[in-house]
Amino acid sequence: MSLTFAAPTDDAIPLTLVAKESLAKVKETLPDSHAAWLDASGYSAGLGAVLVLPGKDGKIDGALVGLGDAKARARMRFGTAKARAALPEGTYRLVTDLTGHALDEVALGWLLAGNTFEKYTKHPAPKAELIAPDGVDAARLQAIAAGEALTRDLINTPASDMGPADLADAARALADEFGAEIDVIVGDDLIEQNFPMIHAVGRAAARAPRLIDMHWGESGPTLTLVGKGVCFDTGGLNLKPGASMGLMKKDMGGAATVLGLARMIMALGLKLQLRVLIPAVENAVSGDAFRPGDILTSRKGLTVEINNTDAEGRLVLADALALGDEDMPDLMVSMATLTGAARVAVGPDLAPFYATDEMDADALRVAAPKVADPVWEMPFWTPYDAMIEPGIADLDNAPKGGFAGSITAALFLKRFVTDTDRYVHFDIFGWQPSAAPARPVGGVGQGARALLEALPGMLKL
Known part of the structure; x- marks a missing residue:
């Protein structure tokens, strides 16, 4: 991978950005031989x-x-x-009138285009290198690209090599790199330390469930990131059909995204106190699997009726959110590949989010287009609260009817955030289904860049 800018050099090749509407004007500035070559090639400055x-x-x-x-x-x-x-091999320097966020997007796109997943097979690395354009914060863009690369690599790794222990190892390596503290609660210790729903979801798997808890930073406002770490989701006893199981290695995309965002935050040295919580489990089938009709008692004390074991992500997130809520951080954010309903609503590109504070929602709406990380606000629509209240227990993990699935899942999670005033939840896809510039098919981060851009305003950094 090539995720850094090249060192400046006097013989760098000029790389000129040209819009279709200004191609004729640019042609006038070229030497006659180059202008003739442009005409002969039929070049039209397509994107x-x-x-x-x-x-x-x-x-x-x-x-x-x-x-x-x-x-x-x-x-x-x-x-x-x-x-x-x-482009042919070489070191290039950018020639453009672009400034600000438009220039940042070009430069970041260049870096992300150097990201290839090479754990199992090698891919030819791009041979063209770019000197950081004047006017961009090169260190910031390189930190963002490295965080995004971490997210993609974690999602792309199959569950055979990315189980709960492997996800914990990845978090530990990140903590070691930046001097963060980390604690991991494993297996039956989850029961002893009152994380019953994380344990219930993960207990059927051969690889034990765990809760990853990372701390970084000693001063400033407090930010807690919670990421869904379901390393593979069979659906449990409500077994998924094979076609629906094929992409379930990405069901830890929320965990991968918060780790990528944490990497950006730590690399940039933001003046805040960061906590990352990841419930890491596999939703498997065995004689010990939790069942439809079971009623689980959460860390918060709320009881949950299980009407579908394939709605497990909200269960493990609930215990982690309850833990985070006990510290009452200034801001808590959860990220999860949580519902198919979100994909039906907004497709794979947009990351829908929910916010308890309208100023946080406004900050994300403003930040997202600046960093080419599209998001879309969805409502914590309280009239739907009745849909997640089954009567036999406090909450229902899979309300019947099929309506408003992403909203009811968000409302479910919100029940576990009672003492923290500001809570944002992202229901992400975490996957690029078809190749696009700087985004090959496979795992992809969503919402992290928008959050990073918005955090200074949200937390008054």
């Missing part, structure tokens, strides 16, 4: 399209990268990142 400008000595004089037209730019994030794989 991410590359035109190499040959020199008289056989070397490269420069290259053009298309910005497309306004419609193309609106439809595709990181569109110019396609150019990295198409």
Whole structure:
């Protein structure tokens, strides 16, 4: 992987960004030989399209990268990142009038285009390198790219190599890198320390469930991140069909995303006190599996009727949220690949979120487009509270009827956050279903960059 900018050099190749609407003007600035080459090639500055400008000595004089037209730019994030794989080997310097967030997106897209998953097979690394453009915070962008790469790698790793212990090892390695403290509660110790629902969901698996608890930072406002770490989800006794089980290695995408975000926060040295909580389990089938109709008592003391063992993510998150709530952080955020209903509502690209504080929601709405990390607010719609109250217990983990599945799941989680005033929940997909610029098919972070951008305002850093 190549996730850093190149060192400055005097012989860097100029890489000129050109929009379709300004191609004719750019052509006028080119030497006659390059202008003729542009005409001969039929180059039209399509988004991410590359035109190499040959020199008289056989070397490269420069290259053009298309910005497309306004419609193309609106439809595709990181569109110019396609150019990295198409450019010949060399070190390039950017020539552009772009500034601010538009320039950041180009530079970050370049870095993310260097991210390949190579745990099981090698992929050719891009040979083109870019000097950090003037006007960008290179260290920040490199930290963001590294955090995103961590998230992707964790999601892409199959459950055979990413069980609860492996996820804990990944968190421990991150803690060691940045001097964070970490504690992991394993197996039956979860019962002794009052995490009954995490234990109930994970007890049927051969690999023991656990709760990962990481702390970093000694001063500043308090932020708690909670990530769903279901390393594989069979559906339990409500077994998923094979087609629905195929992507379930990504069911720990919430955990992967909060670890990636934590990496960004720690690498950038944000002045806050960070806590990361990850309930890491496998939802498996055995004689010890929890059953439909069971009633579980949570850490919070609320009872939960199990009407579907495939709605397990909210159960393990509930105990972790209850723990986080006991410290009453300034802000608590949960991230989870929680419901198919969210995908039906907004598709794979948008990350729906819920917020108890409207100012936090506003901050995320403003931050997201600045960092090309789209989010969409959904409501904690209290009239639907009755849907998660079965009567036989305090809560129902899988209300009947099929309506408002993402909202009712969010309302369920909110019941476990009673002392913390500000709570945000993300119901993410965590997967790129088709290749896009800087985002190959596979695991992908969602919401982390938007949160990172919004945090200074949300927490007054």
